[in-house]
Amino acid sequence: MTKVFVRDGEPIDRALKRFKRKVEQAGILKEVRKREHYLKPSIKKKLKARAAEARARKREKRLFQKGLI
Incomplete structure:
Protein backbone atom coordinates (compact mmCIF):
# COMPACT_ATOMS: atom_id res chain seq x y z
CA MET A 1 0.00 0.00 0.00
CA THR A 2 1.53 3.28 -1.11
CA LYS A 3 1.02 6.21 1.23
CA VAL A 4 1.95 9.86 0.91
CA PHE A 5 1.49 12.26 3.77
CA VAL A 6 0.74 15.86 2.85
CA ARG A 7 3.10 18.17 4.69
CA ASP A 8 1.99 21.43 6.29
CA GLY A 9 1.68 24.14 3.66
CA GLU A 10 2.42 21.74 0.80
CA PRO A 11 0.30 22.18 -2.33
CA ILE A 12 -1.87 19.19 -3.14
CA ASP A 13 -0.41 19.11 -6.67
CA ARG A 14 3.06 18.41 -5.31
CA ALA A 15 1.78 15.68 -3.00
CA LEU A 16 -0.11 14.10 -5.90
CA LYS A 17 3.07 14.17 -7.99
CA ARG A 18 4.97 12.40 -5.18
CA PHE A 19 2.19 9.81 -4.95
CA LYS A 20 2.28 9.14 -8.69
CA ARG A 21 6.07 8.75 -8.58
CA LYS A 22 5.85 6.27 -5.69
CA VAL A 23 3.17 4.26 -7.48
CA GLU A 24 5.30 4.15 -10.64
CA GLN A 25 8.41 3.07 -8.72
CA ALA A 26 6.48 0.34 -6.92
CA GLY A 27 5.23 -1.02 -10.25
CA ILE A 28 1.62 -1.05 -9.12
CA LEU A 29 0.12 0.14 -12.43
CA LYS A 30 2.20 -2.35 -14.38
CA GLU A 31 0.92 -5.15 -12.15
CA VAL A 32 -2.70 -3.99 -12.47
CA ARG A 33 -2.48 -3.91 -16.26
CA LYS A 34 -0.92 -7.36 -16.27
CA ARG A 35 -3.75 -8.80 -14.16
CA GLU A 36 -6.51 -6.96 -16.00
CA HIS A 37 -7.23 -9.87 -18.34
CA TYR A 38 -6.67 -13.58 -17.91
CA LEU A 39 -3.99 -15.10 -20.11
Missing part, protein backbone atom coordinates in the same frame (compact mmCIF):
# COMPACT_ATOMS: atom_id res chain seq x y z
CA LYS A 40 -3.82 -18.80 -20.73
CA PRO A 41 -0.49 -20.38 -19.77
CA SER A 42 0.25 -21.19 -23.43
CA ILE A 43 -0.19 -17.51 -24.38
CA LYS A 44 2.04 -16.42 -21.49
CA LYS A 45 4.70 -18.85 -22.68
CA LYS A 46 4.56 -17.46 -26.24
CA LEU A 47 4.76 -13.86 -25.02
CA LYS A 48 7.72 -14.69 -22.80
CA ALA A 49 9.53 -16.37 -25.72
CA ARG A 50 8.87 -13.38 -28.00
CA ALA A 51 10.22 -11.00 -25.36
CA ALA A 52 13.36 -13.12 -25.00
CA GLU A 53 13.87 -13.08 -28.78
CA ALA A 54 13.45 -9.30 -28.87
CA ARG A 55 16.01 -8.88 -26.07
CA ALA A 56 18.45 -11.14 -27.91
CA ARG A 57 18.04 -9.17 -31.16
CA LYS A 58 18.52 -5.91 -29.29
CA ARG A 59 21.65 -7.24 -27.56
CA GLU A 60 23.03 -8.48 -30.88
CA LYS A 61 22.33 -5.15 -32.54
CA ARG A 62 24.18 -3.28 -29.77
CA LEU A 63 27.19 -5.59 -30.03
CA PHE A 64 27.23 -5.22 -33.81
CA GLN A 65 27.18 -1.41 -33.54
CA LYS A 66 30.08 -1.50 -31.11
CA GLY A 67 32.03 -3.62 -33.57
CA LEU A 68 32.31 -6.64 -31.29
CA ILE A 69 30.68 -8.96 -33.83
Whole structure:
Protein backbone atom coordinates (compact mmCIF):
# COMPACT_ATOMS: atom_id res chain seq x y z
CA MET A 1 0.00 0.00 0.00
CA THR A 2 1.53 3.28 -1.11
CA LYS A 3 1.02 6.21 1.23
CA VAL A 4 1.95 9.86 0.91
CA PHE A 5 1.49 12.26 3.77
CA VAL A 6 0.74 15.86 2.85
CA ARG A 7 3.10 18.17 4.69
CA ASP A 8 1.99 21.43 6.29
CA GLY A 9 1.68 24.14 3.66
CA GLU A 10 2.42 21.74 0.80
CA PRO A 11 0.30 22.18 -2.33
CA ILE A 12 -1.87 19.19 -3.14
CA ASP A 13 -0.41 19.11 -6.67
CA ARG A 14 3.06 18.41 -5.31
CA ALA A 15 1.78 15.68 -3.00
CA LEU A 16 -0.11 14.10 -5.90
CA LYS A 17 3.07 14.17 -7.99
CA ARG A 18 4.97 12.40 -5.18
CA PHE A 19 2.19 9.81 -4.95
CA LYS A 20 2.28 9.14 -8.69
CA ARG A 21 6.07 8.75 -8.58
CA LYS A 22 5.85 6.27 -5.69
CA VAL A 23 3.17 4.26 -7.48
CA GLU A 24 5.30 4.15 -10.64
CA GLN A 25 8.41 3.07 -8.72
CA ALA A 26 6.48 0.34 -6.92
CA GLY A 27 5.23 -1.02 -10.25
CA ILE A 28 1.62 -1.05 -9.12
CA LEU A 29 0.12 0.14 -12.43
CA LYS A 30 2.20 -2.35 -14.38
CA GLU A 31 0.92 -5.15 -12.15
CA VAL A 32 -2.70 -3.99 -12.47
CA ARG A 33 -2.48 -3.91 -16.26
CA LYS A 34 -0.92 -7.36 -16.27
CA ARG A 35 -3.75 -8.80 -14.16
CA GLU A 36 -6.51 -6.96 -16.00
CA HIS A 37 -7.23 -9.87 -18.34
CA TYR A 38 -6.67 -13.58 -17.91
CA LEU A 39 -3.99 -15.10 -20.11
CA LYS A 40 -3.82 -18.80 -20.73
CA PRO A 41 -0.49 -20.38 -19.77
CA SER A 42 0.25 -21.19 -23.43
CA ILE A 43 -0.19 -17.51 -24.38
CA LYS A 44 2.04 -16.42 -21.49
CA LYS A 45 4.70 -18.85 -22.68
CA LYS A 46 4.56 -17.46 -26.24
CA LEU A 47 4.76 -13.86 -25.02
CA LYS A 48 7.72 -14.69 -22.80
CA ALA A 49 9.53 -16.37 -25.72
CA ARG A 50 8.87 -13.38 -28.00
CA ALA A 51 10.22 -11.00 -25.36
CA ALA A 52 13.36 -13.12 -25.00
CA GLU A 53 13.87 -13.08 -28.78
CA ALA A 54 13.45 -9.30 -28.87
CA ARG A 55 16.01 -8.88 -26.07
CA ALA A 56 18.45 -11.14 -27.91
CA ARG A 57 18.04 -9.17 -31.16
CA LYS A 58 18.52 -5.91 -29.29
CA ARG A 59 21.65 -7.24 -27.56
CA GLU A 60 23.03 -8.48 -30.88
CA LYS A 61 22.33 -5.15 -32.54
CA ARG A 62 24.18 -3.28 -29.77
CA LEU A 63 27.19 -5.59 -30.03
CA PHE A 64 27.23 -5.22 -33.81
CA GLN A 65 27.18 -1.41 -33.54
CA LYS A 66 30.08 -1.50 -31.11
CA GLY A 67 32.03 -3.62 -33.57
CA LEU A 68 32.31 -6.64 -31.29
CA ILE A 69 30.68 -8.96 -33.83
